[in-house]
Amino acid sequence: MDKMPAWADAVLVPLISILLAAILSALVILAIGESPVEAFKLMVDGALMRSSGWGYTLYYTTNFIFTGLCVAVAFHAKMFNIGGEGQAMIGGLGVALACLFIPFPHWSVALIVATLAAAAFGAAWAFIPALLQAKRGSHIVITTIMFNFIAAALLNYVLVNLLRPVGAMEPATAGFPAATHLPTFQDMFASEGNPLFRGSPANVTFFLAVAACIAFWFLIWRTKLGYEIRAFGHSESAARYAGISPVRITVVAMLISGGLAGMMALNTTMGEAERLVLNATEGAGFIGIAVALMGRSHPVGVFLAALLFGFLYQGGAELALWTSIPRELITVIQALVILFTGALDNMVRMPLEKLFLATRRRSS
Amino acid sequence: MNDTPAIELKGISKAFGPVQANKDISIRVMPGTIHGIIGENGAGKSTLMSILYGFYKADAGEIWVNGQKKDITDSQAAISAGIGMVFQHFKLVQNFTVLENVILGAEDGPMLRPSLARARGVLKQLAEEYELAVDPDELVENLSVGHQQRVEILKALYRQADILILDEPTGVLTPAEADHLFRILDHLRAEGKTVILITHKLREIMEITDTVSVMRRGEMTATVKTAETSPEQLAELMVGRKVLLRVDKTKAAPGQVLLDVQNLRHVDDAGVERLKGVSLQLRAGEVLGIAGVAGNGQSELLEVLGGYADATGTVTLKGAPLPLSGAGADGSARRAAGIGHVPEDRQEEGLIMPYTAWENTVFGYHRDPRYQSGPLMNNALIKEEAQDKMTRYDVRPPNPNLAARNFSGGNQQKIVLAREIERDPDVLLIGQPTRGVDIGAIEFIHQEIIRLRDKGKAILLVSVELDEIFSLSDRIAVMFDGQIMGERMPEETDQTELGLLMAGVTEKPEGRVIDAVDASLQEKEAREAEQHD
Numbered sequence: 001m002d003k004m005p006a007w008a009d010a011v012l013v014p015l016i017s018i019l020l021a022a023i024l025s026a027l028v029i030l031a032i033g034e035s036p037v038e039a040f041k042l043m044v045d046g047a048l049m050r051s052s053g054w055g056y057t058l059y060y061t062t063n064f065i066f067t068g069l070c071v072a073v074a075f076h077a078k079m080f081n082i083g084g085e086g087q088a089m090i091g092g093l094g095v096a097l098a099c100l101f102i103p104f105p106h107w108s109v110a111l112i113v114a115t116l117a118a119a120a121f122g123a124a125w126a127f128i129p130a131l132l133q134a135k136r137g138s139h140i141v142i143t144t145i146m147f148n149f150i151a152a153a154l155l156n157y158v159l160v161n162l163l164r165p166v167g168a169m170e171p172a173t174a175g176f177p178a179a180t181h182l183p184t185f186q187d188m189f190a191s192e193g194n195p196l197f198r199g200s201p202a203n204v205t206f207f208l209a210v211a212a213c214i215a216f217w218f219l220i221w222r223t224k225l226g227y228e229i230r231a232f233g234h235s236e237s238a239a240r241y242a243g244i245s246p247v248r249i250t251v252v253a254m255l256i257s258g259g260l261a262g263m264m265a266l267n268t269t270m271g272e273a274e275r276l277v278l279n280a281t282e283g284a285g286f287i288g289i290a291v292a293l294m295g296r297s298h299p300v301g302v303f304l305a306a307l308l309f310g311f312l313y314q315g316g317a318e319l320a321l322w323t324s325i326p327r328e329l330i331t332v333i334q335a336l337v338i339l340f341t342g343a344l345d346n347m348v349r350m351p352l353e354k355l356f357l358a359t360r361r362r363s364s
Numbered sequence: 365m366n367d368t369p370a371i372e373l374k375g376i377s378k379a380f381g382p383v384q385a386n387k388d389i390s391i392r393v394m395p396g397t398i399h400g401i402i403g404e405n406g407a408g409k410s411t412l413m414s415i416l417y418g419f420y421k422a423d424a425g426e427i428w429v430n431g432q433k434k435d436i437t438d439s440q441a442a443i444s445a446g447i448g449m450v451f452q453h454f455k456l457v458q459n460f461t462v463l464e465n466v467i468l469g470a471e472d473g474p475m476l477r478p479s480l481a482r483a484r485g486v487l488k489q490l491a492e493e494y495e496l497a498v499d500p501d502e503l504v505e506n507l508s509v510g511h512q513q514r515v516e517i518l519k520a521l522y523r524q525a526d527i528l529i530l531d532e533p534t535g536v537l538t539p540a541e542a543d544h545l546f547r548i549l550d551h552l553r554a555e556g557k558t559v560i561l562i563t564h565k566l567r568e569i570m571e572i573t574d575t576v577s578v579m580r581r582g583e584m585t586a587t588v589k590t591a592e593t594s595p596e597q598l599a600e601l602m603v604g605r606k607v608l609l610r611v612d613k614t615k616a617a618p619g620q621v622l623l624d625v626q627n628l629r630h631v632d633d634a635g636v637e638r639l640k641g642v643s644l645q646l647r648a649g650e651v652l653g654i655a656g657v658a659g660n661g662q663s664e665l666l667e668v669l670g671g672y673a674d675a676t677g678t679v680t681l682k683g684a685p686l687p688l689s690g691a692g693a694d695g696s697a698r699r700a701a702g703i704g705h706v707p708e709d710r711q712e713e714g715l716i717m718p719y720t721a722w723e724n725t726v727f728g729y730h731r732d733p734r735y736q737s738g739p740l741m742n743n744a745l746i747k748e749e750a751q752d753k754m755t756r757y758d759v760r761p762p763n764p765n766l767a768a769r770n771f772s773g774g775n776q777q778k779i780v781l782a783r784e785i786e787r788d789p790d791v792l793l794i795g796q797p798t799r800g801v802d803i804g805a806i807e808f809i810h811q812e813i814i815r816l817r818d819k820g821k822a823i824l825l826v827s828v829e830l831d832e833i834f835s836l837s838d839r840i841a842v843m844f845d846g847q848i849m850g851e852r853m854p855e856e857t858d859q860t861e862l863g864l865l866m867a868g869v870t871e872k873p874e875g876r877v878i879d880a881v882d883a884s885l886q887e888k889e890a891r892e893a894e895q896h897d
Contacts, residue, residue: 240695
C-alpha cells in the first residue's frame, strides 16, 4: 500500500499536532485575560534562553527519556506498560539503598553500582506483571497500573518506618554521603568567569540517558533480541511459528522496560535530591507514555519528544512563577500537547495522508 | 425470451487510494442464467460485487436492474432491488436459531411471533422447492458449514431476491456439499432466478455457469459463453499468458521412512480434541497429500509437527523421537532437527508483514550463529543472501528492502518457500501452498515442490484444493474430524471417493449421497459442541 513519505510521518505529523495544541493553549490563555505571546516568550526565556533554564529543561528531559524509552520498548513488543511510575519509584529505592549502605570511593563507581541497582529494582517491579501477563493472561495495563499504587504505598511504608532518620519529621531518607554526589552541569561546565548552569539540577545522568537512546537503537534494530521483540509485537502467531517463546519475550521486554524506568531515579534521587523522598517521580512515568507515542517508539523521536516536554515543564514553572497564570493552566497546556500528539494522532495523520495521495495522483 | 438483462453494469470504476480496483467494467447478466466471474486474488471481483451490493460506492458508472437504473447506496437498496448476497464469511448470528436469523432485519412488525410463523411457512416451501432443507429451530452454531450457507441463501430468498450473488461459495464445502449447492443453483435458475457466481476455480465455472466474465487487474478482459470456452483459454485470459495447468512429474521413488507419526492427539484451548489419534508415515522422495475440508485438524497437525502446539503420541524423525510438549517442542528445535515448514497462513505466521523481505528471509533461522556478528546480527550477510534467494526464486520485485506486505501473495509465498527450501530440510511441511497465489506463481511453486521431492526430500502437503492434492501427491491421506479416514493412491481414486471420505463417509451410502454427507457432518458438529461445554 502506498503511504505518505516517511519524513512527513515522522516530522510533519508531530509538528502540526504541536501547533494545534499551541493554538488551543493560546486561546485558553487569552480566555483568562493573559497574553499568549507574552506567556510564550516567558516560557522560552525561562527554559531556553539562559543556561540555568537549560539546566532545568535538560534535567526534566533526562527523566522523560528514561520513561519514554521504558514505554517504547514495551510498545515494540505490543505491550502497554503504564507502570513506569511505580517502576521508577522502586528504582529510587534501589538507588537509595546502594548509596546509603555501600561506602563508595568515588561518584563514578557509585553511579555504576546505583545504575545496576536502579535497573534491577525497576525490572523486578515489572517482572511480576510481566509474568502474570505471560503465564496467566492478566492484562498488563491493569496489573502495571495497580502496581503503581502498590509501589507508592510500599515506598511510603519504607520511608516512614524504615529509612527515615531518627527524629526527622519528613518521610525521606537521610542525605546520601558526599562521595555519591553526581557532578552537575554546573560542576562540569562552569568556570570562574563563566557561571554556566548555576543552581540547576541537570547532571551527568543526562549523558547516561543519551547513551541509553543509542543502546536502545542497537538493541531494537541490530540484535537478535530486538528482532524477536519486534516480531512478537507485530504478530504473536508468527513468533510462535518461528520458535520465539511468547513467555520469554513478554518477560524480557518488560524487564528491560522496567529497568529503564528504574534508571530514571538516578536523575531525581542521586543527581538532584541526593536522598530519596516521597513522590520523587512527579508523574514522569506517565509523561513517558506521551513521549513514546510522540516519538514513535524510536530513540531519536523519544529524545526530541522528551526535550519538548522538558521545555514545557520548565517553561510552565516559569509561567507560574512570573505571571498570574495559575499552575493548573500549565497542566492544561501539557495535557493538550499529550492529547494532540498521542490520542488525536490520527486526526492529523489521516487528512495529511489523503492530501499526499491526492497530490501524488495528480502529478502522476 | 426476455431481452432485458437482470443486471447490467455500465462503466463501473472504483479506486482505493492509488489502487484502481475496478476499471471501466461493463457486464450484462441475463435473467434465468448463472453467470460466473473468475479472476485471480486481487483482480477486483469482490470489489465489483460489493459495489453491486451497496457496500462501496463506485467512482463512476451505472447499475441497471431489470431495465431500470438503480442508485444502490447501501445494502438495503440492493435488497429492495431484489439482490441477495452470500458472503464468503457468513453473516449469521451464531446463537440465534435458523428462523431468527432469517427474519433478522426483515421482521414484519414490532412483535416477533407473527414474523416467525410466516417465516416458518416460507422456509418450508423454499426447502421443498430448492432442496434447501435446514431445521428452522436449530441454533446456527450447531449447524455444519454447508447448512449455514443454506441459511444465507434462504435469507436472501426470504427477502425475495431474484438475483443471487455468491462469493467463493465452495471454499469451505466438501465436494458432495458443493455438488448439492450446484443442484440448488440449478433449481434457482430453472425458477428464473439469476445467479452470479464468483470463484477462482475453473472447474466450477465449466460445470455450472452459462456465461463467464474474466477479470484481470481490475479490468474485465472477456465475457464468453461457457460452452464455447475451455479451462485453458480461461486461465490464459486470467493471467495474460499461456499457463500450464498440469504439473509435469515422474513417478515417485519413495525411500526410507523419514517421519513416523503415531497416534497423535491434540486438544485446543477451548477443550475440543482436534487430533484424534493421527498416524502416518512419510518417506523420502514422496509427496504425501492431506486432503480435507478446512477445520478438520490439518492446521493442528502442521502446528504440532512444526513444534508450536502440544500433543501426545509419538513422532520420530529418522528414528529419533521428537518432543511433543515442554522444552524442545518449539519451532527452532524442529528447524534444527531438519523439518522445514511453509505455514498455511503466510500473513499471520510465515511472514512478519511490516518486516523487510531480507528480514523475513531468516525468520525462524535468525538465531543461526552464521547470522550473528558479536552481539549484533550480521545484517549485511543476511541482505546479501536475501538478494540471492530472491533472484533465484523469481521474487518480484527483487528488492530485499521492501516490506513483505508490499509484495503480492504469490511473491510473498515465494519468499517463504525460498527461506524454507534453501535450508535443505529433510522433511518439508507445506500448508496451502497456493492459497491466494496467482496462477503464474502456482506453476512455479508446484515445480519447486516436485523438484524438492526429486532430491529425495519428504513432503507433507496440506491443501483444501483437491485439484492441487491430485496433481502433486504421490499418496493421498484424507482427514476428517481429526482423524485420517483413509489413504489412497491418486491413480486409484477419484474426486467422488475422496469427497465422501472428506465428509467422514467411509462406505458407499445407500440413499442420496448428500443425505449421508449431511448426517455425518451434523454428527461431527454435535460432537464438537458437546466437548466445548
